[in-house]
Amino acid sequence: MIVGLLGAGKTGSKVQEICHEQNLSCTVFNTSNPITVEKLQTCDVLVSFLPGPAFLEVLPMIVESAKPLVSGSTGIDLPQNLNLKAPWIIGHNFSLGMNLVHAMINILQKTNKLFDEFGLAIHEVHHTKKLDAPSGTALKWEKWSGNKAQITSERTGDVVGDHILSLNLDSETITLRHEAHDRRIFAKGALWAAHYLLKNNLSNDIHDFEQIAGKELL
Numbered sequence: 001m002i003v004g005l006l007g008a009g010k011t012g013s014k015v016q017e018i019c020h021e022q023n024l025s026c027t028v029f030n031t032s033n034p035i036t037v038e039k040l041q042t043c044d045v046l047v048s049f050l051p052g053p054a055f056l057e058v059l060p061m062i063v064e065s066a067k068p069l070v071s072g073s074t075g076i077d078l079p080q081n082l083n084l085k086a087p088w089i090i091g092h093n094f095s096l097g098m099n100l101v102h103a104m105i106n107i108l109q110k111t112n113k114l115f116d117e118f119g120l121a122i123h124e125v126h127h128t129k130k131l132d133a134p135s136g137t138a139l140k141w142e143k144w145s146g147n148k149a150q151i152t153s154e155r156t157g158d159v160v161g162d163h164i165l166s167l168n169l170d171s172e173t174i175t176l177r178h179e180a181h182d183r184r185i186f187a188k189g190a191l192w193a194a195h196y197l198l199k200n201n202l203s204n205d206i207h208d209f210e211q212i213a214g215k216e217l218l
C-alpha cells in the first residue's frame with residue numbers, strides 16, 4: 001500500500017512513523033512537496049492531516065485524483081455535491097478507543113427517563129494551535145448523548161485532546177473523561193481506515209469513521 005500523506009506536522013508525522021514501522025510506503029505532501037493531481041495518482045490511498053483551510057485549498061485536486069481518502073482535517077464545512085470518484089472516510093477523532101466512549105455516552109439518552117432535572121456539561125482542552133472550537137469531538141459527544149450540553153473549550157500548551165463530560169444531578173455528579181496522551185492514537189485509527197477503504201468496496205461517498213469503526217469493532 002502506498003500512502004499519500006497530506007500534512008506531516010504534529011499528527012501526520014505519527015502516520016509517517018507508523019508507516020515506517022509497518023514497512024508501508026509513504027509519500028509526504030507538505031509545503032516543500034506541494035500536491036499535484038499527477039503526484040496524488042501515484043498513491044493507493046490518501047490520508048490528510050492538513051489544517052482545515054489548507055485541505056479546502058487542495059480539495060479540487062484530491063477530488064480530481066479519484067483516489068480513496070481518509071481525512072482528519074477539522075473545522076471545515078465541505079461543499080455539497082463534491083461528485084466523488086472514490087470513497088472517503090472522514091473522522092473528527094480517529095481514536096479507536098473513542099468507539100467505547102461512544103457506546104458509553106449512548107446510554108445517556110435514557111437520562112430523561114430517570115431524572116426530571118439534570119445538567120450536561122462537556123469541557124474540552126486542546127493545544128493552542130487548534131483552529132476550531134468547540135472540537136468536533138465535543139459536538140459529537142453532545143449528539144450521542146441525545147441532550148443539549150453546555151460545551152466549554154480551553155486552549156493551552158500542547159494538550160493532545162482532553163474531553164470531560166459531567167452529568168450534574170441533584171445530589172450527585174457522574175463524570176466521563178477521554179484523555180489522549182499521544183497523537184499516535186489518531187494515526188493508528190486513520191491507517192486502520194485506509195486499510196478498510198482498500199479492502200472494502202465502499203460507495204463513492206463520504207463515510208463516517210465512527211459509524212464504520214463502531215460497526216466493525218464493537
Ligand SMILES: NC(=O)c1ccc[n+]([C@@H]2O[C@H](COP(=O)([O-])OP(=O)(O)OC[C@H]3O[C@@H](n4cnc5c(N)ncnc54)[C@H](OP(=O)(O)O)[C@@H]3O)[C@@H](O)[C@H]2O)c1
Pocket residue numbers: 006007008009010011012029030031032034035048049050051052054057071072073074075091092093094095130131186
Ligand atoms: N480527526 C482527528 O482524529 C484529528 C486528530 C488530530 C488532529 N486533527 C486535525 O488535523 C489537522 C492537522 O493538525 P496538526 O496539529 O497535525 O497540524 P500541524 O502540526 O500544523 O501540521 C500541518 C501540516 O500540514 C502542512 N500544510 C499546511 N498548509 C499546507 C499547504 N497549504 N499545502 C501543503 N501542506 C500544508 C504543513 O506543512 P509544513 O510542515 O511544510 O508547514 C504540516 O506538515 C487539524 O485540522 C487538526 O484539527 C484531527
